[in-house]
Amino acid sequence: MGQRFVPDAYIFRQLIYRNVGTRENPRPLPNGLDIPAAMGSERAYQLLGELGETDYQNYPEQMQKMQTWLASLTTDEWTETLYNAWLYNFYPLVETSGEGYPAFMRSQTWLDKQLNTLLGSFAELKHDTILYAKQVYAEMGGGPPPPPPEPPKGYVEPIPEFYARLAALTAMTLQGLDGRGLLDEADRTSLDTLENLVRELQTIAEKELRLEPLTEEQYTTIRFYGGQLEELPMAAADSDMEDPNARRYMEEEPQAAVIADIATDPAQGLALEIAVGRVNPIYVVVPIVEADGSIYLQVARGGTFSYYEFPWKISDRLTDEKWRTMLDEGDAPPQPSWTDSFLVDEVEYQELSRAIFEFQRDLTSAYWDRLPDYLPETGTGIDQVRDEITALQEGGQYLGHKLMNSQVLSFDLQSETLAVVTTQETWQDTLYDASMDYPDLNDEVLNQRGPYRLQVTYTLEWVETEYGGYWEVTGFVYAEAPPEFE
Numbered sequence: 344m345g346q347r348f349v350p351d352a353y354i355f356r357q358l359i360y361r362n363v364g365t366r367e368n369p370r371p372l373p374n375g376l377d378i379p380a381a382m383g384s385e386r387a388y389q390l391l392g393e394l395g396e397t398d399y400q401n402y403p404e405q406m407q408k409m410q411t412w413l414a415s416l417t418t419d420e421w422t423e424t425l426y427n428a429w430l431y432n433f434y435p436l437v438e439t440s441g442e443g444y445p446a447f448m449r450s451q452t453w454l455d456k457q458l459n460t461l462l463g464s465f466a467e468l469k470h471d472t473i474l475y476a477k478q479v480y481a482e483m484g485g486g487p488p489p490p491p492p493e494p495p496k497g498y499v500e501p502i503p504e505f506y507a508r509l510a511a512l513t514a515m516t517l518q519g520l521d522g523r524g525l526l527d528e529a530d531r532t533s534l535d536t537l538e539n540l541v542r543e544l545q546t547i548a549e550k551e552l553r554l555e556p557l558t559e560e561q562y563t564t565i566r567f568y569g570g571q572l573e574e575l576p577m578a579a580a581d582s583d584m585e586d587p588n589a590r591r592y593m594e595e596e597p598q599a600a601v602i603a604d605i606a607t608d609p610a611q612g613l614a615l616e617i618a619v620g621r622v623n624p625i626y627v628v629v630p631i632v633e634a635d636g637s638i639y640l641q642v643a644r645g646g647t648f649s650y651y652e653f654p655w656k657i658s659d660r661l662t663d664e665k666w667r668t669m670l671d672e673g674d675a676p677p678q679p680s681w682t683d684s685f686l687v688d689e690v691e692y693q694e695l696s697r698a699i700f701e702f703q704r705d706l707t708s709a710y711w712d713r714l715p716d717y718l719p720e721t722g723t724g725i726d727q728v729r730d731e732i733t734a735l736q737e738g739g740q741y742l743g744h745k746l747m748n749s750q751v752l753s754f755d756l757q758s759e760t761l762a763v764v765t766t767q768e769t770w771q772d773t774l775y776d777a778s779m780d781y782p783d784l785n786d787e788v789l790n791q792r793g794p795y796r797l798q799v800t801y802t803l804e805w806v807e808t809e810y811g812g813y814w815e816v817t818g819f820v821y822a823e824a825p826p827e828f829e
Contacts (some may be wrong), residue, residue, distance in 0.1 A: 350427065358405055363402045369610075376391050379436075382410075403519040422515060425516055429468050436460060461648065472709050490707065490711070492707075498551070498629040544568075547561050600621060619648055619650065620651055620678075653676045698797070706744065709744065719815065740777055748769040761803070762803045764801045769795070775789060794827050795825060797823065
């Protein structure tokens with residue numbers, strides 16, 4: 344849905360030679376940060392200064408001109424096309440968060456993260472891409488599954504105005520296509536789904552800012568919103584059946600990585616490429632409000648764009664396929680230097696955390712299915728669990744051992760092949776009467792205990808294989824014994 348005139352192209356044109364720079368020192372290519380700076384982002388302009396971009400002759404004057412022009416645009420002008428409305432959605436991301444917002448949003452680092460998010464979305468817009476996703480199917484078992492860990496309470500980045508504008512853009516898209524007879528039922532359902540989801544996220548964000556507890560339904564929305572987003576590209580996917588309700592399929596693996604060139608310097612034979620790479624994990628400390636009004640802090644994990652911007656020879660234009668190959672082979676250029684304020688290398692403890700989580704999951708299954716074989720053959724603490732499971736089985740009972748919470752207290756990497764990790768875990772147990780050889784929905788509940796806390800010290804060893812290696816829990820010790828059943 345490209346337009347003959349788009350605001351960003353005009354801004355870029357006004358900020359390169361011959362409008363900016365001299366014949367001896369021209370500014371041949373723009374910078375992605377020009378867009379948020381023109382929208383009024385003081386941090387974007389500061390970063391441009393640190394990069395030397397504002398030193399070009401006439402740059403400050405031209406930037407002031409662009410800021411004045413953008414500020415003069417009316418809401419009707421911003422929303423007259425879908426393209427403009429997409430850019431209009433960026434404004435809440437460049438605003439500084441003041442009192443009333445969570446602490447993690449009131450830092451300069453967060454401003455830099457927001458600029459990264461904005462430019463990643465801008466790269467998607469310039470690429471005019473379709474996001475691909477494939478459906479996921481859960482494997483069904485013969486009886487009830489073991490009790491899953493208590494899911495953590497999710498959090499929505501609380502920018503209500505952003506969600507309101509995104510909902511308006513979605514409604515505008517629906518009305519525009521519908522009014523031109525270009526909207527079939529599948530697309531109407533997709534747009535309705537997106538608008539309803541975004542409205543719900545807006546409501547959640549408003550409650551978070553008011554420090555109001557969320558409902559279980561709202562936490563469920565946060566937990567499974569990805570499934571709703573997954574439906575959108577699937578609805579636009581291909582089907583080889585005449586039935587319009589037939590299951591759709593994707594011809595490509597899901598890819599977030601796309602690339603587009605947005606400016607050309609013919610004198611040097613270069614184009615400015617902007618791109619989205621792989622999705623990065625992001626960690627922030629957020630306040631969670633309980634039903635009784637009490638508040639605690641929790642580390643929340645989400646996903647965020649990785650944004651790239653670099654010059655490239657126009658004789659070798661990069662396609663999405665070439666770009667993805669560069670990412671896979673480690674040949675991608677570094678991300679902009681200003682992203683260093685919030686980007687860090689993944690820590691070496693990630694695989695240790697993963698090994699402990701897998702052990703906790705296997706421990707739950709071992710109690711539930713009365714199968715100690717889920718655990719390592721022997722080890723400190725493991726032999727005790729085996730004896731307990733055997734005793735329960737002989738007594739015609741089994742245990743629903745549910746993990747409510749787990750926090751790592753310390754990592755101690757003693758050598759390349761040996762590590763000690765201490766955690767604080769919260770569990771809740773249900774004791775069942777075993778009517779059959781495997782758990783049944785009709786089994787009688789005999790007793791319950793918890794939630795209760797345990798401090799656990801794990802020993803992990805590195806296991807080498809021909810395909811690489813992995814960490815494995817080989818023993819654990821409780822600082823205190825679990826409470827007895829009443």
